[in-house]
Amino acid sequence: MTFFRQGCLLQADVTGRCLQMSKDCHCGFLCLKTAVELIAMNMFAFLIRHGVANDHQCCKRMTKLLFLSVILPLAVYGQPVLLAPADSLRAPVQVTMTSSAAGAEVALNRLAGYTIKLKWQGRLSDIEFDPPESPQLSNFKIAGSSSSNWVGVENGQPTSIKTFEYSLRPEGLGMGYVEGMRVSYLDRATGEKHSLYTTRVGIKVSDPLSEPDDAPLGLALTLGLLFCAALVVLVFQLEARAKKKEAARRAALAVKPLEGEFLEELKNTVNINTTELKEAFAALAKLLRQYLQRRYEIPVQGISTPEVVAAFRRVANADEQAPLIEEVLQTCDLFKFSGEAGEPARLARVYALTENFLQMNLNRRHDAR
């Protein structure tokens, strides 16, 4: 019995393999025939090996063996194969393909959906699809892809749908395109390979949408950060200004004021008791012009006395001092250019006027501090 059981199991295994083989190679009937032949050979070999005693026993055992190792597996596996029409009897599967975008327009910060749907009447296993090539994209990038199957009955006919879905991320504003794709498949029934082509699909990329949930928060955060930054900058600036002011005040205190400098120079360069009056007038005029240039930024180098006085009136806005300046410079001009020897009294006067002018300005600056 043990041998018999082993033999049955062995035959069942062989039968099953043959049936599977018949399914895989899509030539069911021929394989089935081969399988039966193999089974018969194996049975006889088994019986011979194990020395079945007599014919009756042999027949009985053979019948049992045949039932267990052929009929039973056939019942389990073979029916679809046996029932399946012969190769020459099944029509080729008609696969239809559609491709579409989820919408004609997509925002820059959203994903666009692109779907390829393949539909045919029959079983899913009737068609074997090649892995689809990556779609050629313009202004998009693939963010994700997936595929799905659907099997059902439509109009009384078994129907299968295979779907390839792509998520596309826009790269920039404007039009984007999914170029035509090729989808190849094998019709298992006929063994023929076919290719289907999608058409080009255009999707417009528009301005990004606001993120409703995040927008208020994001804006508030940004404004808050900006405010804090502005506060920090303001504080720093105020501090720097205060420091600068303090430094300037200290520097002003430390350094001699301009008026002091010129008062000292006046004493050193103009001697009211000199006999070289002409040179003294010239030196005094030069000193006063230099002071006006440095204090009031009047370009005295290339302008005459009337022009200097006019510029002083404009710049200094000090009408009470303008006649003083005018008298000093014109008196100096008189003795510089007229050829006159000069009068000590006139020199003393213009010297005093210049000294008073400088001292007045010096006092004003001290008062201003």
Added chain:
Amino acid sequence: MHVDIQAINEKIRRESAFVERINREVAKVIVGQKYMIERLLVGLLSNGHVLLEGVPGLAKTLAVKTLSAAVQTKFQRIQFTPDLLPADLIGTLIYDQRNGQFTTKKGPIFANLILADEINRSPAKVQSALLEAMMERQVTIGENTFKLDDPFLVLATQNPIEQEGTYPLPEAQVDRFMLKLSIGYPNKDEELEIMRRMTRGHLESVNPVVTPADIVKARNVVSEVYMDEKVERYIIDIVFATREPKKYGLDELEDLISYGASPRASIFLAQAAKAHAFLRGRGYVTPEDVRAIGLDVLRHRIIITYEAEAEEKTSEYVVGQVLSRIEVP
């Protein structure tokens, strides 16, 4: 050298009193244009000819006529045309059939004040004849030489907008003019007054207030106006700055000036500055006088380069830069 400036000043004040009278008389006819009248007087007093440039209708001819009437001088207006001949200007010899001899017929140039209108419309030979007379103050007709009257002043005009069919004065000839004035339009008030006067129907008459002899005397006084060495050096610095701008820190002018001012510029600048001081009643020249007259003396003496023309920089710009950058003594 001690200069009795007080005496000079007094003399200047005395001798320049007629200037105010001239201005009053001229103002009866001419509205505004004080700048032009003053410069004409500078030319008259410093014995320098004046080139006037301005569009038509600015009273250039009227101003000269009026000035001539106020100074009681002989005035001649010569319209320069393309067919003018030198003989039409200076005169010619005319054969007298009665005595069978040639007699001299003097031309219109024998006057005190000559208005050479549109001097650039005549050919070069006519221009040369006039310019020679301007320099030499004499004219040769045939074998005889005739001295021109004193004062002799040529006031030439040029129209800056009509250049077709003209004979531009060569730079060497333009250099003979002491001053080149650029006459501008009057302001609104002045034009209103001009309009009223000219539509009144009659113009006021101008009375002579000074004689040619007074002018000659005034010229002698002008030459006595004191010019200090500082001012002389200032004039030299200005003229040299137009020749060697780099030495005076005017590097940017180096590429703009083709030829600087000639020594004639220094002479004329000094003379004109003295005349300007005289008109101000001063017996000495100040840098202010030099700066006031500098542009008129130098604008036609500086020849600018093509680069300057391309940059639309005129000789006036160059002179302005020089005057503003050279240190005033």
